[in-house]
Amino acid sequence: MDSKPTMSTSSLVLPKKPKGLKYFGIKLIEQRVLVLMSVPFLVWLFIFKYMPLWGWTIAFQDYKPAKSFGEQKWIGFDHFQFLFQDERFIRVLRNTLAMSGINLVLGFVTAITLALLLNEVRKVAFKRIVQTVSYLPHFISWVVAASIVQTTLSPDGIINQILLWTGFVEKGEEILFLGIPEYFWGIFGASSVWKDVGWNTIVYLAAMTMIDPAQYEAAEMDGAGRIKRMWYVTLPGIKPVIIVLLIMNIGYLLESGFEPQYLLGNGMNVDFSENLDIFVLKYGIAQGNYSLSIAAGMFKTIISFILLFAANNLAKRMGESRLF
Amino acid sequence: MSQSAAKAVSSKKSRIRSSNGDRIFDICNYIFLTLLMVVTLYPFLNTAAVSLNNATDSIKGGIYLLPRIWTLDNYAYVLKESTIFHATLISILRTVIGTIATVFCSAMVAYTITRQEYVLRKFVTIAFILTMYFNGGLIPNFLLIRDLGLINNFWVYIFPGLIGVFNLIIIRSFIEGLPESILESARIDGAGDFKMFYSIVLPLCVPVLATVALFSAVYQWNQWFDVFLYNSSNIDLSTLQYELQKILQNSNASLTTKSAGDAFANAGNSGANTVTPFAVRATMTIVASLPIIMVYPFLQKYFVKGMTVGGVKG
Structure with a gap:
């Protein structure tokens, strides 16, 4: 007082x-x-x-x-030296970059496409339903999502059923998707899109509401149809947002995620599913080799730090708003 | 007739002419989006159908959107299992305590860094924001938690993630947007800082705090990794998500056998022999996601608000 x-x-x-x-x-x-x-x-x-x-x-x-x-x-620096001569570490690095690359490209393309399509829906109720449904998977845990993915891809899951109906596979020849290493990146990409595509549209949809309606009218006067208006008005209208998000995502290039790979990974697809985070976990916690796994973790943090800083500055220099 | 329909559309939305090509586009768009909803929802509905179907019957396959032989046995089995019942309690407990603690503490710190005259304002702000750029990593964090004695401890669910920088920034922005006059008049009335925070700022911040609380609750409910990492040797601290993760791990291991049936032996030890691991997994999946699926549609706007607020620079 x-x-x-x-x-x-x-x-x-x-x-x-x-x-x-x-x-x-x-x-x-x-x-x-x-x-x-x-x-x-x-x-x-x-x-x-x-x-x-x-x-x-x-x-x-x-x-x-x-x-x-x-x-x-x-x-x-012995541990670092060892890492870069270790075949497994190189493979892990490859998987990390491949999966975050897939995530980046696929994530952007699908989210922007969906946002464009949603933006064209004139029936407000329908649009809202689609949005509600497509945001939903974002909120369930990866454990639940992985369980669902596993069921869907299992020999008697829906994907194999569809392949059976359409005659792509014979009965008894069902594909064990999670057992084929080369399929893992694709499965990872597809399940990430399934989980987050709706949620990722939010930013773009918000940006689309800022586009001046007069632009659409002008385009229409010039005889542009729906697709042309999407391409020449909506897309350029959200370009700044796309650029900022792209730049910011470069900062997370070594963050390919941990949960989907860990939960969907198994002994058969390990060569393609194991990424940096799992490497650190396995070496560190499971085998107790703290030094080596910290070296690997440090490598990741430092590269990420540099990327994030560079990305942030790049965004600033381009006159866009920074993330923080 | 099509003329009148076109007129209706054009009067509704700023004179957009509806040509043939546009109409085809519209139809394709609606079909595509409907398909997208089917793809999004089907796995959930299928899992729900399996969980409500007789377990031994499910092995035959062919369960799609509806159960063939309705039963609640799977749920009865899962909920009677004392481990799972207890894990549900822990999940609820960590969600409630974690959310309240996060909201209260984040708001309190956010309030202090909006006070222009606070001498430590810059220092506190920078100390928090810096942590967005780096983190110690998995093993150093693990060693820290171990040295702090938080292994096999309920509080490991609460303490390490108490304040998120992102939450801090959005609450701070919100407080800065409050009308200065309200705060000023309270101050003139002689309210101390804690009183200001507790009885003026906190109630005014309900909209942003609701968003923070929702995200925090979802995070807490969905979290399994910290259980796995720190508390896996103490079954009393297990959570629903972690129990599901264990089941998943088991069926992952049995993938090679190609049959989902004989994955692990722990199902069926309660005398209810009609339960299979496959059905247990489906049931657990539904139980673990049901709270979110039920609550989410009603609170969707708060979630979205959080996302768009976050987009604005802090």
Whole structure:
């Protein structure tokens, strides 16, 4: 109760602005309620977000869990060197880039297409139903989604049934989709699209509402049909949004996701399903090789950091709004 | 007749002429979008049908949209299983506690960084925003959690993800958009900062907090990885999603046998021999997604709002 209404006083007597530690201390005491409201979370932030960075030192050690920090043997970049000579790591890197590339291209193309089509729907009720249905899979967990995908692709799942009906496969010759390594990227891409395509349209649909209706009228005067209007008015209208999102997504090139690969992966498709995150998990948690898996994780974080920073700056330079 | 229909359309929407080509486009569009809905919904409906069908009958295959032999046995079996019942409780508990904690704490920090005169405002803001650019990674986080003694501990579901930077930014933007006059008058009345936050700002922020709460609740309900990573050796802390993940893992392992039938032995040990792993998986899938499927259509606009608010630069 006795804490003074600091803001009104300071805004009234603003001109004098003492500097220095003493001023800072006085202010801290004056604003102790604000301090109490935020500093505990600063401590939380430090512990949970900054402290783990300390763990990166392990990547440069021949880490033995039983020893203390001072007793660990330092070995420099040996683990990193090992990684880049490791066939498995190279394969994992390939899978990561391939899957995030597929996700990027497929995700953009499908979402933009769907947004364009939804934008052309004039019956508001129908549009709303399509939107509600297509957003739904975004909110279920990947565990549920993986279970559904597995059922759909199983030998007696609907996909094989359709192939049977249409005569592409014979009875008893059903395709074990998740058992064929080369199919994994496609399955991953398709299930990601199934899960998120609707949700990803939101940004584009929002951008489309900002397009000046006069442009459509002008295009129509010039004799442009629906498809031409989509191509020459709507698409250019959302171009800035597309560019920003594309640039921002480059920052996540090494984030190909973890859950779908882990949940749909199995012994047969491991050569194509294992990505960086799974590699880290398997080496680190399952085999207890902390040093190597931290080195791999560090590699990912640092590359992502650089990409994200570059992407952010690129977006800024192009005069687009940054993500943050 | 087509003339009048065209007129109706054109009067409704800004003089857009409806030519033949446009009409064909419209028809194709509606067909395509309907197909899309079918593709999106079919797997859910199929899974629901399997879960409501007699388990031994399902093995014969041929269950599509409707059960052949209706039964609730699968649900009875799943819900009678004490592990799953307990896991459901933990799922609910973490969703409720996690959501409340996240909303309250995020809002509180967001409020402090909207106070222009707060000396630590810049520092706190930057400290949080920086964490968007990096993270320690899986193993360092795991080692930290272990060293903090949070392994096999319920609170590992709550603490590590307490405040999301994204939430912080959207709440901050919302508070900054509130009319200054309300806050000012409360301050003149002598309200301290916590009182300001608790009785003025918090109630005014309900729209944005609802969005944050929804996303947080969905996250908590859907999460299985932290259970797997930290609490997998304590069955009392297992959640519904993790139980489903275990089932999935088992049927993944049995993929080579080509039959979904004999995946694992734990089904059927309660005397109800009519239950198969395949049916249990379908039933668990429905149980694990039902809360979201039921709640989501009514709250859709809040979800979408969160998405579009996030698009605006913080």
